[in-house]
Amino acid sequence: MKKNEILTIRPANEISIIFLLISIVFFLSAIGVTVSMIRGLLSGNIVSLLLLLLVVFGIWMALHFLIIAITPKIRLFCDYIEITHWKYYLPYDGRDHGLPKLPKSIVTTIRYDEFKMFGVFYAKDIKNYLRKKSGLLSNQWMTIMSTPLPLPIKQPKVISELRQVLLFITSDVESTVVDTSPYGQNQIEFLLFELGKHTNILSSGRVEPKSHVNCYILDVLKSIVVILFITVLPISTIWLEGVFNPSHTPSYESIWRTVYVSSFFFANLCLSGIISTSRDSQDLEARRFGMIFKISTFTFYAVFVISFILSIIT
Structure with missing residues (x-):
């Protein structure tokens, strides 16, 4: 230093x-x-x-x-x-x-x-x-x-x-x-x-100054949590499927499994987009992108729920 x-x-x-x-x-x-x-x-x-x-x-x-x-x-x-x-x-x-x-x-x-x-x-x-x-x-x-x-x-x-x-x-x-x-x-x-x-x-x-706790380790941990939420959480639903249908092991192959994992992943990405664009509600373009992210998030989560159920029952 x-x-x-x-x-x-x-x-x-x-x-x-x-x-x-x-x-x-x-x-x-x-x-x-x-x-x-x-x-x-x-x-x-x-x-x-x-x-x-x-x-x-x-x-x-x-x-x-x-x-x-x-x-x-x-x-x-x-x-x-x-x-x-x-x-x-x-x-x-x-x-x-x-x-x-x-x-x-x-x-x-x-x-x-x-x-x-x-x-x-x-x-x-x-x-x-x-x-x-x-x-x-x-x-x-x-x-x-x-x-x-x-x-x-x-x-x-x-x-x-x-x-x-x-x-x-x-x-x-x-x-x-x-x-x-x-x-x-x-x-x-x-x-x-x-x-x-x-x-x-x-x-x-466009960004208001704010006082925060300046801790590099804490900032890194927050980022890791976000990464895990976007990437690991969708994959973990494979084991959740096995709870509802024990015959569907992690090695089980299904087009519906691919669809629900992918849709969950993209839904989480869009959700992070909503959070980033919501910081500036005054800008028309940011609001427009925010609306696109909201529609996309709802759509991907709906696809996730439907394909997850179909993967369990098929």
Whole structure:
């Protein structure tokens, strides 16, 4: 820990945990293949070269997922904030690909007395500002500035325009855009709360600052619970089916079993979508996506119930 460091926020949401788990799986797979390769070399097996390539590929993939999972972080010190983020906002800028380069990160340092504005916005807020000079970002920027000074900012490359981004603007009108996806919602709210205390500036954007217990282990455990709810809970219904119909063992094959497990999985995904979009009930697009998620959730849960019953009785 550096001198005068107050707080460190590390990735702890579901995506980061999944990437970390995937990297561990690839590392373990590489070890297993290495053992097989050594045995093959001792026995003169001609597939040893292929096994060697698999080891290299496994280690490379593990490094990729590990870097993506643990590289981003935000550190608060007594006088400044230090943000480690991707050079191109995302791990790759769209022109690059994963072969053979590893993701590039940079460190941005901003003193608290240099802040002019900060907050969480949608990617579409930046798009509306750049194309139309309108929308939430434009309105809040004009409110803060006494003169119509243009904001130099680049449109982040994202799949969804409802993707949340952290925007930091300094007094010399320099902007930094950071992806929020590695962090949990509580972490972002707590960061805004702490920044508000150090800068004496009220955060802008779509997320309200809130004080939370800053415990990395607790944040990771919450994410693991969400992952288990989405993935493991649907699979566990296979054993529940066996309770109602003892002849249907876990190895029992049925199209209805495939349907109800899949529908339960997608229903849980849609339910998480409802939770994420409900945080901003004022945005029309978020409300529209929220309604789509609600209809999809109800449909998938209905399919789950029907197919689960059919799987039991057939």
